[in-house]
Amino acid sequence: MAVSLADIKKLRDMTSAGMMDCKKALTEADGDFKRAVEILREKGKSTLSKRGDNETTQGAVLSRINGGKAVLVCLGCETDFVAATPDFKALAASIADAAIAAFPADAEGLKAQKLADGYSVDEDITNQAGKTGEKHVLAYYGSLEAPYVSEYVHFNGKLGAIVSFNKEIDYALARGIAMQVASMNPVAVDAESVPAEVLESEHTVAVQKTRDELVQKAVDAALKKAGINPAHVDSEDHIESNTAKGWITPEQASQAREIIKTVGTEKAATLPAAMIENIAKGRVAKFLKESTLVAQEYQLSDDKLTVGEALVKADKEARIVAFKRFSLSD
Numbered sequence: 001m002a003v004s005l006a007d008i009k010k011l012r013d014m015t016s017a018g019m020m021d022c023k024k025a026l027t028e029a030d031g032d033f034k035r036a037v038e039i040l041r042e043k044g045k046s047t048l049s050k051r052g053d054n055e056t057t058q059g060a061v062l063s064r065i066n067g068g069k070a071v072l073v074c075l076g077c078e079t080d081f082v083a084a085t086p087d088f089k090a091l092a093a094s095i096a097d098a099a100i101a102a103f104p105a106d107a108e109g110l111k112a113q114k115l116a117d118g119y120s121v122d123e124d125i126t127n128q129a130g131k132t133g134e135k136h137v138l139a140y141y142g143s144l145e146a147p148y149v150s151e152y153v154h155f156n157g158k159l160g161a162i163v164s165f166n167k168e169i170d171y172a173l174a175r176g177i178a179m180q181v182a183s184m185n186p187v188a189v190d191a192e193s194v195p196a197e198v199l200e201s202e203h204t205v206a207v208q209k210t211r212d213e214l215v216q217k218a219v220d221a222a223l224k225k226a227g228i229n230p231a232h233v234d235s236e237d238h239i240e241s242n243t244a245k246g247w248i249t250p251e252q253a254s255q256a257r258e259i260i261k262t263v264g265t266e267k268a269a270t271l272p273a274a275m276i277e278n279i280a281k282g283r284v285a286k287f288l289k290e291s292t293l294v295a296q297e298y299q300l301s302d303d304k305l306t307v308g309e310a311l312v313k314a315d316k317e318a319r320i321v322a323f324k325r326f327s328l329s330d
Helices: 005-015 019-028 033-050 086-102 107-111 121-132 171-184 196-225 236-245 250-269 273-291 307-314
Strands: 058-066 069-077 136-145 148-153 159-165 320-327
Touching: 019 033, 058 086, 058 148, 058 159, 069 086, 069 148, 069 159, 069 320, 086 107, 086 121, 086 136, 107 121, 107 136, 121 136, 136 159, 136 320, 148 171, 159 171, 171 307, 171 320, 196 250, 196 273, 236 250
Parallel strands: none
Antiparallel strands: 058 069, 069 136, 148 159, 159 320
16 A cells, blocks of 8 residues: 555654654555554564674663662664664663663663653664664663762763762762772772672682792793793794794704693692792782772872772761672673
8 A cells, every 4th residue: 555754754753763664564554553563663573583692882871860869771782873873872861761760670670661652661672673773782770779879971972880879978079989980890899898709719810820820930940941941932832833943943842841841740739838828818909909999099089099098088987888880892
């Protein structure tokens, strides 16, 4: 059947789909608007299904604050071209507005929220996918509620953070701490709140790194004593290529392999456990200093204060309660 331009525009206003998509949907639906809307939605679902494995590394990160509530939302897509379109930006903003208004407990709750067009967040994401032909997802939703909250979204719209405090503090400092979270990506507020599995993993890595370094130090010393440059034999590929280049002789190559095997095995078997543990503890302590928010050097401080020190300097009773962070590039 023939479809009028007025009907096409009406369906476009209802769904924000492209003019040609609206025309095709109305033609297939014989002018039935309700059926046409369903056709467009099914197209969106088909797009999401076909492109299910595609990465959504582009999109828009937004934050909203209302009193002591803060939300951080990311609508993800596949390309920066789509992320820059007015329709995509408008949908992302609508989702963020819905999030702060309803303040749902989780992402599934946000997906169920109705937007101004009468569709749910999840339905509008599906509709947008059908319109653009690429995958769209609610990539992140986080919320915080406390006596005082702050937010920061980087100018490129791909990175943001929200932070909660036990009391109201200076706006600039609160926003600066949110900026610190976004840029420095701490793992927790303080050492006490670092998850046990993270600490265990860092300790395991620190122990292994310490062992490897001590073994390598002994091997390098033995190689140098034999007149072999450790840098020329630090891997089997290097041994072969440097032998071919004439930088080491075949005899030195064989000798290096034997030294690496025997000295490495002997040193690994005799490493003092107490020393390794002490070094590993020091490495974990360094990790905590660099990776917990209050122990990090405050990037906006001129006098090298940590975030915790800067906060106490401003207000001795102020404390950071929690934070949420999301980056499309992580």
